[in-house]
Amino acid sequence: MTHIFISKEHLDDIISHSREVYPKEACGILAGKGNTVERVYRMKNIDDSTVTYSFDSGEQFKVMKEIEKDGLRMVAIYHSHTSSPAFPSQTDISRAFYPGTDYENYPDTAYVIVSLAYEEPEINAFLIKKGAIEKIKILSS
Amino acid sequence: MAVKVRIPTPLQRLTGGQELVEGKPGTIIELVNDLESKFPGIGERLSEGGKIRRFVNIYVNEEDIRFLKAEQTEVKDGDEVSIVPAIAGGVF
Ligand SMILES: [Zn+2]
Numbered sequence: 411m412t413h414i415f416i417s418k419e420h421l422d423d424i425i426s427h428s429r430e431v432y433p434k435e436a437c438g439i440l441a442g443k444g445n446t447v448e449r450v451y452r453m454k455n456i457d458d459s460t461v462t463y464s465f466d467s468g469e470q471f472k473v474m475k476e477i478e479k480d481g482l483r484m485v486a487i488y489h490s491h492t493s494s495p496a497f498p499s500q501t502d503i504s505r506a507f508y509p510g511t512d513y514e515n516y517p518d519t520a521y522v523i524v525s526l527a528y529e530e531p532e533i534n535a536f537l538i539k540k541g542a543i544e545k546i547k548i549l550s551s
Numbered sequence: 552m553a554v555k556v557r558i559p560t561p562l563q564r565l566t567g568g569q570e571l572v573e574g575k576p577g578t579i580i581e582l583v584n585d586l587e588s589k590f591p592g593i594g595e596r597l598s599e600g601g602k603i604r605r606f607v608n609i610y611v612n613e614e615d616i617r618f619l620k621a622e623q624t625e626v627k628d629g630d631e632v633s634i635v636p637a638i639a640g641g642v643f
Pocket of ligand 1: 490499640
């Protein structure tokens with residue numbers, strides 16, 4: 411994956427979600443086919459926090475099942491940063507790997523981060539791989 | 552019949568690439584021990600000191616075991632157990 415496609419409408423949805431829950435962190439799933447996002451799932455942040463996010467386990471399972479049933483896949487996981495750049499934090503990186511290992515939890519899924527720390531929202535996508543964080547392009551039409 | 556267990560991608564290297572494996576009925580912790588006997592190494596990836604690791608979600612059918620009897624939840628023939636890494640992050 412060298413880029414992902416997210417329509418203007420979906421990008422706006424992710425940014426609105428992030429603004430609505432500000433100053434708490436927003437989180438969600440971008441589902442689609444290949445590297446094209448077709449759906450935005452706004453998820454609950456059970457931490458209800460300005461500095462961390464955690465999906466609700468029941469909701470996560472339900473959404474993952476629905477995505478699978480509809481023949482889609484988890485193209486990306488998104489979350490917002492309220493006072494830091496749109497770049498994965500140390501915790502974001504640790505949580506991308508299976509506990510106690512360097513095996514990626516979701517190897518084919520990108521991480522999209524929205525920052526509301528500046529005047530204009532900043533949004534970036536990354537692949538979090540063992541020993542490397544790769545920024546990938548977000549293409550929009 | 553057996554218990555069907557869904558293995559997440561990061562642990563499939565321990566099950567020879569299999570996503571769906573079979574386990575013995577019993578409690579979740581007994582199931583973990585049964586999986587360990589078939590797939591050495593998987594036990595410590597799933598639990599630590601008899602407790603399921605943090606940031607690992609286990610569901611029996613649709614229900615998170617944290618809302619059942621946790622490690623003591625009983626699973627029977629035909630149940631589907633899903634092991635799913637939690638999704639989380641933070642600023643620091
Ligand atoms: Zn983050």
